Amino acid sequence: MLVPMVVSVRFFILCSFFSFIISSSIAHTSFRPKALVLPLTKDVSSSIPQYITKINQRTPLVPVKLTVDLGGGYLWVNCEDGYTSSTSKPARCGSAQCSLFGLYGCSGDKVCGRSATNTITGLSTYGDIHGDIVSVQSTNGNNPGRVVSVPNFLFICGSNSLQNGLASGVKGIAGLGKTKVSLPSQFSSAFSFKRKFAICLSSSTSTNGVIFFGDGPYNLNMDVSKVLTFTPLITNHVNTVSGFLGEPSVEYFIGVKSIRVSGKKVPLNNTLLSINQNGIGGTKISTVNPYTVLETTIYKAVADAFVKAVGAQTVAPVAPFGTCFATKDIGFSRMGPGVPSIDLVLQNKEVVWNIIGANSMVQLNDVICLGFVDAGSNPSTSKVGFVMGGLHPMTSITIGAHQLENNFLQFDLAASRLGFRSLFLEHTNCANFNFTSSA
Incomplete structure (x- = not known):
């Protein structure tokens, strides 16, 4: 009878030990942030x-x-x-x-x-x-x-x-x-x-x-989670950094169906807006590319439509930009430079990412430029990525950081969707989170 008792006592001590460890762990992690x-x-x-x-x-x-x-x-x-x-x-x-x-x-x-x-x-x-x-x-x-x-x-x-x-x-x-x-x-x-x-x-x-x-709330003088528009996130089945087939990209792609300038559809080769079997094409979002990078035919079509809609003479471009105006010829408002909106039409005509003047233009003293960069006609081999930050732009449209500023973006990984909103439309901005601790 002694052996079972010894085993029983040892088992009790062991259980007590693990109970102590578990309870200590729970006490240490009792606060679980949302x-x-x-x-x-x-x-x-x-x-x-x-x-x-x-x-x-x-x-x-x-x-x-x-x-x-x-x-x-x-x-x-x-x-x-x-x-x-x-x-x-x-x-x-x-x-x-x-x-x-x-x-x-x-x-x-x-x-x-x-x-x-x-x-x-x-x-x-x-x-x-x-x-x-x-x-x-x-x-x-x-x-x-x-x-x-x-x-x-x-x-x-x-x-x-x-x-x-x-x-x-x-x-x-x-x-x-x-x-x-x-x-x-x-x-x-x-x-x-x-x-x-x-x-x-x-x-x-x-x-x-x-x-x-x-999850939210996300308070930037208001709960931004209440005003988001949603669009699906798309998977590119080719790694856009390594180019390996069968290894999916870890970057965030969305489905741009067309582009409008001042409300008018820009004529494009729509096959460039989709991701092909080699992983080339489509639209992704980047914080390491400082400006939006466009495949060359897309860039030229958007730039031509933009110049026509602005109605002002262009001036000598300032690298890396290719479309610039005299600052004196462009008006300004609360929404930034008074230029036509560039709209990325997503899954349908009602879901639109509006790029207003504050995000579309870059001011360089007496010159103001369209903040989009021409990637060249072969995105898979163009070197613009190394000039502008980021890697080889296999992607037809890379939405860069300047175009993201003061836009709130929520990435819902479980639902595979992006929520977005320009905070200019809500009379607030990205600097309005209160970093003063309440603890």
């Missing part, structure tokens, strides 16, 4: 404008500045430049952590890794996959709340060479794309909130835009 928030700053210190956020990472916690890439697949951080942390753990080959990255390599010490890409310069290098603590602020949609942590947030170790070309002080790139290891996916998985995130770029370098992870 959403998280990060500030987003426009930085023009480098040759290409970048949108910067900041997380706290490592033990002890260190603030880390990151360039935000809406279509990036993962977080990478420079591990060569003084990365020290007592909680950093390499991901072992064959582990569940490695499999989340899809294709990966395996080093001699059995640590998995894969290529990390600087999508500003186009440079890629191989790096080990690690996990470490990441700490961010929660939110109720009105202002920041309690700080919460993810203990084993996965990222790729970058290098000094990979960091070249990023804005001053930036140590890596935060990818928000459609993968299991992007920031939205890891945060929603860690806290079991809805697979949604929203991004709002400020047009000013002195005020912060905002990224929300999770």
